[in-house]
Amino acid sequence: MAAEGSSSIDALGQFQLHPALGGIGASVNFTQSNLMMVVASLLVLALLWFGMKPRAMVPGRLQAAAELAYESMMSMCVEQIGPEGRKFFPFVFTLFFFILFGNLLGVFPYFFTFTSHIMVTLALALLVFVLVTAVAIKEHGLHFFSYFLPQGIPMVLAPLLVVIEVISYLSRVISLSVRLFANMMAGHVMLEVFGAFIIMLSGLGWLGYFPAGLSFGLNTILIGFELLVAVLQAYVFAVLTCIYLHDAVHLH
Numbered sequence: 590m591a592a593e594g595s596s597s598i599d600a601l602g603q604f605q606l607h608p609a610l611g612g613i614g615a616s617v618n619f620t621q622s623n624l625m626m627v628v629a630s631l632l633v634l635a636l637l638w639f640g641m642k643p644r645a646m647v648p649g650r651l652q653a654a655a656e657l658a659y660e661s662m663m664s665m666c667v668e669q670i671g672p673e674g675r676k677f678f679p680f681v682f683t684l685f686f687f688i689l690f691g692n693l694l695g696v697f698p699y700f701f702t703f704t705s706h707i708m709v710t711l712a713l714a715l716l717v718f719v720l721v722t723a724v725a726i727k728e729h730g731l732h733f734f735s736y737f738l739p740q741g742i743p744m745v746l747a748p749l750l751v752v753i754e755v756i757s758y759l760s761r762v763i764s765l766s767v768r769l770f771a772n773m774m775a776g777h778v779m780l781e782v783f784g785a786f787i788i789m790l791s792g793l794g795w796l797g798y799f800p801a802g803l804s805f806g807l808n809t810i811l812i813g814f815e816l817l818v819a820v821l822q823a824y825v826f827a828v829l830t831c832i833y834l835h836d837a838v839h840l841h
Contacts, residue, residue: 609621609624624701625700633687633690636654637655639651659682669828669832671839677834681834704770706770711762717761717765718762738750764829768826784808
């Protein structure tokens with residue numbers, strides 16, 4: 590937001606963490622980011638609980654939404670991983686909706702997008718990385734390390750290719766975390782900048798009303814775009830997780 594009494598724009602100030610719940614949050618370092626994680630988790634549980642509670646033959650809107658969420662995630666897991674994907678469905682389902690609600694919450698006033706912090710997305714990416722590696726070792730034992738040495742290559746190139754494959758494997762953490770973090774942060778910075786333009790331009794009197802109106806219209810479009818990006822980034826994170834699990838199960 591534009592600083593009070595100044596023309597400067599502090600677009601990154603919205604990402605600062607502050608204690609939530611008053612003195613209780615300050616004493617245990619419980620920030621608004623942690624609070625939004627709790628809210629996102631409760632919203633996912635509420636969707637499933639209240640959506641499936643009626644168990645109606647002709648589902649209402651909430652039940653239809655819960656069933657659609659379940660079926661779409663199950664289909665994605667089975668299609669991307671194979672029949673083994675059913676046992677990974679709870680993890681992928683939870684991951685997708687936790688990220689989705691985390692992305693969407695920040696669009697609303699007085700809420701915070703915890704996925705705009707690199708430490709949050711990095712923790713999620715590390716969780717996926719550790720799970721995928723553990724599954725691969727459990728399924729294939731020491732044969733898992735053959736993943737880093739493609740078959741049929743000349744042995745003279747083996748040292749170079751092993752290094753490349755290891756770097757590529759480790760870069761999954763960076764790819765998952767930075768993609769989500771960068772997209773969510775960039776979107777909110779743009780919203781902040783154009784929102785500040787509206788306030789600054791409207792303060793110029795009638796000369797600023799027209800450009801302020803343009804900024805308002807553009808900001809409205811950006812909000813719709815941000816909602817689309819929020820869904821897309823959660824989906825991409827879940828799809829890549831399924832692809833990595835497929836590689837771990839089938840080792841190719």
